[in-house]
Amino acid sequence: MKECKNVCDTQSCFVCQRCLPDWLPAVKAQRINFEVKKGQSIFAENDLVSGIYFIYSGTVKVHKRWDKDKELIIRFAKAGDIMGHLGLGKDPKYPVSATALEPTVLCYIDRAFFESTLKVNTDLTFKLMHFFADELQHSRKSMLDFVHMSVKARIAKSLIALRNQFGMSADNTINLELSRQDLASFSGASYETLFKVVNELTLNKIVELTGRRIKILDEAELLNIINQDNLNVK
Amino acid sequence: MKECKNVCDTQSCFVCQRCLPDWLPAVKAQRINFEVKKGQSIFAENDLVSGIYFIYSGTVKVHKRWDKDKELIIRFAKAGDIMGHLGLGKDPKYPVSATALEPTVLCYIDRAFFESTLKVNTDLTFKLMHFFADELQHSRKSMLDFVHMSVKARIAKSLIALRNQFGMSADNTINLELSRQDLASFSGASYETLFKVVNELTLNKIVELTGRRIKILDEAELLNIINQDNLNVK
DNA sequence: CGAGTTGTTGACCTACTTCAATTCTCGTGG
DNA sequence: CCACGAGAATTGAAGTAGGTCAACAACTCG
Structure with a gap:
């Protein structure tokens, strides 16, 4: 995973503006962009959580293996989506893996920094909570469908x-x-x-x-x- | 669903102190306790979301029917647990049903009040967000297990x-x-x-x-x- | 042109579900 | 106190979706 040349820390950077969801302006300072090749792994299950990812461009599959050649794809993520947010929970490990389906540019934000931002920014936390509530509802629904x-x-x-x-x-x-x-x-x-x-x-x-x-x-x-x-x- | 005689609004009320999870002291003022009989429904899927529930005592099953005599029990909730929090998401409907397994006392908090409390209380929102992250992780895991x-x-x-x-x-x-x-x-x-x-x-x-x-x-x-x-x- | 993936298909096989039959349990009324 | 009926418990038999496997075709890539 090589560092992207588009690392940026100014508002004017086009890349980073798109990289972050519009409701997340507060964290625009401390971040790094990465480029990932097709088929390359971004993080794998049981990796220690080090941060949270936002997708700038490309597509990623979030999946879980349970055998050498068996996996379940939980969801796909595209430009603007968050990944690795489950690591915010108690268990400091990624429960799933993420792999790029096409060349992808990601924005990575350190967990500690993200959390401290959340602590300060009520509105952001509030919106993130709503996002989680939606995700949870969606997750429940697909579980039921599977059964x-x-x-x-x-x-x-x-x-x-x-x-x-x-x-x-x-x-x-x-x-x-x-x-x-x-x-x-x-x-x-x-x-x-x-x-x-x-x-x-x-x-x-x-x-x-x-x-x-x-x-x-x-x-x-x-x-x-x-x-x-x-x-x-x- | 008849109103419980233990309605209370003072800190000294034993019932209400236990009714709320310990990280939710801020909402202690505006709430109503209900008593539900065994087998009685608390809310049903597609009900419009009107608020959020905390269990004071008893046990509740959260489930989803998909046919007259077929259902999947998603989880059980016991004293101290939250229910109906999925209604906080975009879709203002309960996606699941909740039914008491034994005589149960619940604490009901109006959605609008709960949300405004969240807006003011950063710390509470932060903790709730973490709770959701955990729930989401758990939900994902059980989905995988089912498959x-x-x-x-x-x-x-x-x-x-x-x-x-x-x-x-x-x-x-x-x-x-x-x-x-x-x-x-x-x-x-x-x-x-x-x-x-x-x-x-x-x-x-x-x-x-x-x-x-x-x-x-x-x-x-x-x-x-x-x-x-x-x-x-x- | 072979050797190795990646598609395509059919023939099993198994872990469930469904259905149906029987027995058990327990409340209720005679 | 007993009979009886409704509903749960128990069990076996049959049916089926879909996973597994194995064989072959077809398409790459050296």
């Missing part, structure tokens, strides 16, 4: 989620290239099962996967699958 | 979790009476499967279930089951 939805519905949900987070271009292609492997990990399914389901969806003209490109052809039908499944469990 | 652990291991984990949260008396009985139905919902398994697994555990002298009483005889073996399973997934 009671079928793999097919989970895949449909994953696709919709990707679309919502990254948007799609005019031709309905999701603005994120993703391997099937990662898609499987994100849906909590085995690679082969994902393949079979995606195949079926392709035959029914609901989605189209060419290489790492994902195209959603029939969103209504995807939503249908998700809902049907909710009912089918009866 | 990759076998039912047997999930049940073992549930038992350990109950022991940790509620403790056990001298004869190794967990200090919480729980129906098998609820135990199944907590482990994310069907009633029958839970039964069979519990049966096996009983035969092997690992646990003992008599009625709603749960006794842990061989904790080491339970932990073993959890770990074995982690490995078995290979």
Whole structure:
């Protein structure tokens, strides 16, 4: 991980202004930007928490391995998102790993400095608390979905989620290239099962996967699958 | 839900002092205590968020139905715990339900008042943020466990979790009476499967279930089951 | 052009869930 | 005090989603 040449400490620096979420102006002084190559690890589970990361550009997957070739992707993070905030809790270890999916520029803020900023800046802390409340709600929801939805519905949900987070271009292609492997990990399914389901969806003209490109052809039908499944469990 | 006679607004009130977590002294003025009967609902999913609850005494299950006779118990809450804090997020609805498992006394704090207290009290907000970070970490972890652990291991984990949260008396009985139905919902398994697994555990002298009483005889073996399973997934 | 990944597919296999049948338990009214 | 009915406990049998494995195709990259 080499230090980015865009290290900056003035308001006028374009890079850093974008690097931080707009509600975090207070920490603009003490920070360092890093550049990470595609596929490179940013932090790994059980690493000691040393700070918090903000993404300036690129995309990162936050994931947890539980075996050599098995992992669950918990979420994706893109420009403007926070990472490593779980380290703010009691346990001073990152419970998950983060790996860059494309060349990524990150902004790193030392934990001690971040915490002392929080102590001073009520408003910031308040907003961060709200952010956590939202995250928690979202996390709970996806946990429930995992437990009671079928793999097919989970895949449909994953696709919709990707679309919502990254948007799609005019031709309905999701603005994120993703391997099937990662898609499987994100849906909590085995690679082969994902393949079979995606195949079926392709035959029914609901989605189209060419290489790492994902195209959603029939969103209504995807939503249908998700809902049907909710009912089918009866 | 009838108003409890122990409504109080002075420091000297025993009830209210215990009702609030020790790090929340600031809100001691504006609150109301309620009494809830066993099995009674405190709030249900999609209810509009009106406030936040603290448990003074008793036990509550926080759960989500997804069908008439299917639910997942997300967590249990006991004296001193917070409930309904997810409503602090963007979406002004409770995403889950809460139901009393035994006669319970709750302390209710209006959302607006709670929020304005937070705005003033930096330290409180800071601690709450940390609490959320911990919760989030815990929530993520249990999501992962659900995805990759076998039912047997999930049940073992549930038992350990109950022991940790509620403790056990001298004869190794967990200090919480729980129906098998609820135990199944907590482990994310069907009633029958839970039964069979519990049966096996009983035969092997690992646990003992008599009625709603749960006794842990061989904790080491339970932990073993959890770990074995982690490995078995290979 | 081989050797090594990475896609594709089919055939099992297993851990659950679901369903159905039976027994047990306990409250209630005759 | 007993009978009886409702609901829980208990158990077995059958069905199924989806994970695993193994084989092959197809596409890289030296």
